[in-house]
Structure formats: structure tokens, C-alpha cells
Amino acid sequence: MPRKKPRARDADATKARILAAAKSEFARLGLAGARVDEIAEKASANKRMIYHYFGSKEDLFQVVLEEAYLDIRSAEQELDLDHLAPRDALETLVRFTWDYYLDNPEFITLVNSANLHRGRHLENSERLRTASRRFVNMVRSILDRGVAEGVFRPGIDPVQLNITIAAIGYYYLTNRFTGGILFERNFMAKKALGQRLDFNIDTVMRLVQA
């Protein structure tokens, strides 16, 4: 017996399309600047579906944010840093962080938006806290191994180190527009990007050097 309407089953696809459109719009325009109409149109979905699946614009923002953070945390785990020598592991992490920001520019503006709203939208995400703990432990383990092997100096706070690794890439990229104007450089030129990555690896290596 042939099924009647194979139209259904789109629920997940519709949700995914909404989420992708929302991510793009929130990243591009911020929470206040993004428009529900525009998100619906870009998702080829009816506006009503957004409310059906996500409840409200803010709730949708919250889901987008959580997904974005879980994505980077999950990608970091796949780096398998525990199987690399400490120095290699650290350099890999610096490179990965930089590349991830470059490949996922929405991540940066989403995080900025989240903080403009004082982190309110992530407050209750236990999944995120768990993933973060795991991530910090990974960095700590690299540091510990490096100290044991005598290549890293002791006493480095893995959280501080990690903030710095993120900072030196993130800041350069998020402020690439005003930076380009103030310093009269094209921050996104291929050569400039390469130089910055080198500078950052150097910075981190000198920082942990025994």
C-alpha cells in the first residue's frame, strides 16, 4: 500500500533550516538586529514554524548559541591532542582555534552577542558546562605532560592559557574592520593572516617555554 503524503518527515529538516538561517542572521546582525521574517524566509519556512519549534526569537537565539559552542567543543575533542607531544599538541590547538574562527566567522559574532546580553542565554546549559570542563581538562593534561617532560614551565593556569590562545586569534578577527581602518592594513590578506598565526604560535610557545 503506497503511503499517502510523503510530505511529512520534514520536521527535522525544517528545524535544521531554521537553525541555519537563524545562525547566519544572528551572526550578521545581532539579536536585536536580526529579523524573524528574514530568518523564516531564508529558511524557506513559515514564520509560524519558528514559534512552533522554538517558542520565541530569544529562545531560538539561545539554541543557536548553544549549538555553536557545542560545535567548537566537539571539534576540539576530535583533535585527539592527547596522542601528540605536548609542544605539538599546543601548537595544534593554537592552529585549530585560529582556523576554526576563520572557517566559522559566525561563531565570533554570536559569542559577542551572547556577551552583549551578559551571557543570559547560556546560563542554564549544563551540556555546555560539561563540554567545557572536558576541554579544560584536556589543556591541563597537555600542560602537565609538558611539565613532566621538562618542555613547559610549571605553574601555568590552563584556563588563563586557554583564554590567551583564544584571545590572540579572536580579537584580531572580530576587530578586523576597525583594525584595518586604524592600522591601515588589510587584516584579511592571505599574507597578513599567515603572519598573525605565526606571531600567535610564537607568543604561546614563549609563554609556556620551560
Place this chain on the structure above:
Amino acid sequence: MPRKKPRARDADATKARILAAAKSEFARLGLAGARVDEIAEKASANKRMIYHYFGSKEDLFQVVLEEAYLDIRSAEQELDLDHLAPRDALETLVRFTWDYYLDNPEFITLVNSANLHRGRHLENSERLRTASRRFVNMVRSILDRGVAEGVFRPGIDPVQLNITIAAIGYYYLTNRFTGGILFERNFMAKKALGQRLDFNIDTVMRLVQA
């Protein structure tokens, strides 16, 4: 008998009040999130005056941004770093940058907003470009003196260094909300702030060390 300045109906004072209110609102809510009505009310000014003096919400945003940047550039000049020993000068700059961000939290979110809008509002500010050139030259001069004295290694790009100095403070503070959640720390606790500043000074010193 010299008359005092006839202060009532003072255009300059009104403009200044509008500017201050706008700075606060744009910093708090972003360009899209800020409300002209609210700015007017906080400035104890009539909404019409905003349009009279600044033309539009975006034009007002532009002025706020430019003023904010000029302010930090001007404060940096007052540090008189050329009269300090190179290492002291650099540490002073790192400390100043950190303190400025702490004392002027609006600066950070304003810069974020400027970049969310792709730097569009600063594109034509020659005043800013001039001030920035002067600032970069100041950092370059510190580096040169340090190299000459044998305390800094040669070949450091002053722009890269400066970006890093800004980054390691800026990122910590702008992302203090999500950071606090992910890393389960109070980023703004007095002790945490002190530790971060120490970490940053250390980072920069190791970076330039001969």
C-alpha cells in the same frame, strides 16, 4: 563685573548630554538595540534635538564611536611612555590598556558594535587614522629603544604586538559572561582580575624578551 557664562539653553551642554547618554545606550544594547527615545530621556533632552544636532541614529553612533576611540588614543599619549625605560614603558602600556578597559567598559562593546557593522561608521575618520599612526609610532619607538638597549629581541612588528596587548585584556573582559559560565569562575572577582593582569604582563614580557 564679568558676567558668568549664560549656561541655560546651552547647545554644547545639550549635545554633550546626548552624547553621554548615547554612548551608554549603544554600549549597553548595540546599535540596533539602543532606542532613540531612551537616549533622549537619559540625556534629559528632547528627541528632536538628537536629530537637530546629529542627523540620525547612525550618525550619532558614528560620533560616539569616534569620540570613544579618540579618548583612548589621547589617554595613551598622556602616559608619556617615551620617558620610561623600555620594559617599564611596555608594562605601563599593558597595565594602562587593562585599566582603561576596566574603567571604560562601554569602549569594548562599542568596538564590538562597530565591527558587527563592518567598521562602516569609522571609515572616513581622518582624525582617528592620524591618532592611530601616532600611537603605533609610540609603540615602535619603545620596541626600538628596547632593542638598542639589548632588552628586547629585534624583529617584532609593533602592530602585532599592540594587537596582542589589546587582545589579551579585551577578550577576557568582553567575554567575561560566557567565560564565567564556561569556566565556572567569576571573571570579575578582584583576585581574578589581578591574576589576569599578572598573566598578561608576563605574556607580553616573555614575548619581547631578548
Place this chain on the structure above:
Amino acid sequence: MPRKKPRARDADATKARILAAAKSEFARLGLAGARVDEIAEKASANKRMIYHYFGSKEDLFQVVLEEAYLDIRSAEQELDLDHLAPRDALETLVRFTWDYYLDNPEFITLVNSANLHRGRHLENSERLRTASRRFVNMVRSILDRGVAEGVFRPGIDPVQLNITIAAIGYYYLTNRFTGGILFERNFMAKKALGQRLDFNIDTVMRLVQA
């Protein structure tokens, strides 16, 4: 049992109500004088619907204008003047034009508004151009038949004639207020209206007389 048309939530009906209200308001107060709020209220519609269906106040004005012109052009076609003797056809047209202006006073002020705005809102209406061509051809055909029958003199430009037929009715009615003041007459008294129509028919007949 056939269900009646589900009339509630009827987009067409809402559009029609908006159009009718807009016609009335634009006619009464002009494009600048009419208020979108008032149009919405008179249409028992939400203001948002006006923008949903018509885009903007000016676009709405454009649609109102085009509809108004198409309406008179369509009514003229229904006169079936080609089946009347040339003199009867012409008199019928003069009477119709006069009656149409009397019955549709909004038409006159709408046309005035259109011209105050330099015709900008009708520039791209191909429908209107088509209807106008058909109309001019109808008048031309009446003239031609009259000349062939020897009752009209030859060489009359149908466009000039038509402008005159419109003018002598239109001017009297559109300027009835200042006219009433200047000439100290009630232009809209039944007797005055009859006299003017007679005068106009006479004017046109003498103009085309062989």
C-alpha cells in the same frame, strides 16, 4: 451542502476596504495630507496590512490612482458610443463626463494630486496607456463618422477635443469652492449644475459644427 465562501480572514476583502478608504482619504486631503492611521481605521484594517499589501503610502496612492483612471476609462467604453449617431455620441460623452465627475468627486482631486506630484505615480502604468489609446480612438471614430455624414467639420484633433470636453466640466467642479466665493454663486445648486451642463454641451456642439 455547498459551503459558502469562508469570508472571514479574507485578504481580497481587506485589500478592497483599504483601497476604498485610501481613495477617500487621498481625495479628501491629498497625498501629503492623508494619514495612514486614518486610512487603516476607516478600512477597519490593521495599519500593518496596508504595508503588507501595498508596500508604502506612496505605492498605495499609486494603486488608488491607477484604479481611478481605469474605472472612468472602463465606464466610457460601456457607453457604446459607436452605435449612436455622431452628434448623439458626442453629447452623450459630454453628459457622461460631467455626470461621472459629479458622481465621483474623488476622481477630480485624485487627478489634481497626481499632477501636483508631476505624474510620477502613473508613469509606468501600461494598462492605463492602453486604455487611453482605446479611448482616444473612440473619440476619433465619432469625429470621423460625423465628418463623413457632413455634420462635423473636418480637421478636429480628437485629443484637443477630448481635453476640452473634460476641461469645461472638470474646472467648474474642482474649483467650485473658490469659484463660489469669487463669483458669489452656489456652484453646486441644482439649477446651476443644469445650466453649466447645457452651456458645456452647447460649447462642444458649436465647436464641432460643420
Place this chain on the structure above:
Amino acid sequence: MPRKKPRARDADATKARILAAAKSEFARLGLAGARVDEIAEKASANKRMIYHYFGSKEDLFQVVLEEAYLDIRSAEQELDLDHLAPRDALETLVRFTWDYYLDNPEFITLVNSANLHRGRHLENSERLRTASRRFVNMVRSILDRGVAEGVFRPGIDPVQLNITIAAIGYYYLTNRFTGGILFERNFMAKKALGQRLDFNIDTVMRLVQA
């Protein structure tokens, strides 16, 4: 004794500049569309002066209107039609009316605006009523002389005649924009203007012909 402040005496000049600017703006945009700010700027006058001299925007409109009407009435008197043969006098009047409309295009849109507002702004102008009476009498006298000389037919109402003389010129010019679109002609081309004037003279002459 030397006069103190020779700055004064500008009062009349200021009023005149305001009046000229107001005429232009009201003609161009209508009563609702014209802006007090714009009028002040075009008059190189302070906005406050408009209120000082004229009381309100509507009062200013009233003065502009009255002046405009008095101007055409006064120009008509200067034609000295009583010294021309009846047919010449009539043709002169038709030509003058046409030329006046062409040379003073603001007059037409001002009259349209006056009537959009139902003549309200002219209701109490006794000066205008007086000038109008004189004008009607002039036309009546031409007709009477023509009848006496046997060149005009009797029984023509001077008011109706005058309305028609105005109408056939006024309508063509006020509706030149929509007319140009509908009839696909350039109503303002030199040749077109000449043809229309000829057509109008012909119309009037046939109308009064004995």
C-alpha cells in the same frame, strides 16, 4: 541727529521674502506638503519671523492665496479691454489667461490647493470679492458691446463664459503630467502649446459667434 540702528527697515523685505518662498513651496507641495522650515530657509529668514508676521502656517497660506488672486485680477485690469473691439478684447483675454497660467504656474497649483481645502482660506476676503466683481463686469461689458455690434450672439452668461475661458487653458496645464502620460504627447512642447492656444481661441470664438 544720526539714526541709531540702520539695521531695521528690513521688515518689509523679510515679509516679502517669506511670502515669495511660501508661494513657491505651497505651489510645489501643497499646504500639507510644504514645510515651515523650508520656507524659512528659502526666505533666508528665521522661522520665528514667519510666526511673528503671519501667525501660523495656515494664515501664511491664506495671504499667499489672496495675493495670488489679486495679482491676476490686477493684471487683467491692465489689459484695458474696454478700448478694444469686442472680438479683439475676447481673444486678448483668452491669450492673456493662457499666458498668465504659463508664466505663473504656481497660480494653478495654489488654486488647486485652495479648493482641496474647500475654499476655506479665501472665504473672508472682501478685497478679492471686489476685484472679482469688477472683472465679471468687464467681461459682461465686452459681451454687451459685441451683441450691440452684432458680432456676438445674445444671452451668454459672462460668468459661464469666463469659467470656460479659464477652464480650457487651466485644465490643459494643470493636468499636463497625467495628460502627457495618457495621451503620449509632450504637453509642454512649444508646438503643442501653440496648437492648444489656437484651439482654445477657436473654441471661444465659435461659442460667442452671432
Place this chain on the structure above:
DNA sequence: TATGAATGAGTGTTCATTCAT
């Protein structure tokens, strides 16, 4: 006579959200 500063009530337009089907 003249003026720049200031204002309150609007004015077209947009928004996130809900209703009815």
C-alpha cells in the same frame, strides 16, 4: 527686529507575535 534652542504630538514604518484554518 531677530534668533537659536527647545518641545509635544504626531507620522510613516517595522516588529515580534498570535489567530484561524
Place this chain on the structure above:
DNA sequence: AATGAATGAACACTCATTCAT
């Protein structure tokens, strides 16, 4: 599951007018 219609509150911006000097 999905949709087009509808809404009310808000939004950026404007206006004619008055105040203070």
C-alpha cells in the same frame, strides 16, 4: 505539519509651534 492573515506596540524620524534672550 504547515500557512497566510492579522495585530498592537514600538520604532526612527518629523512637524508646526513656542521659549528665552
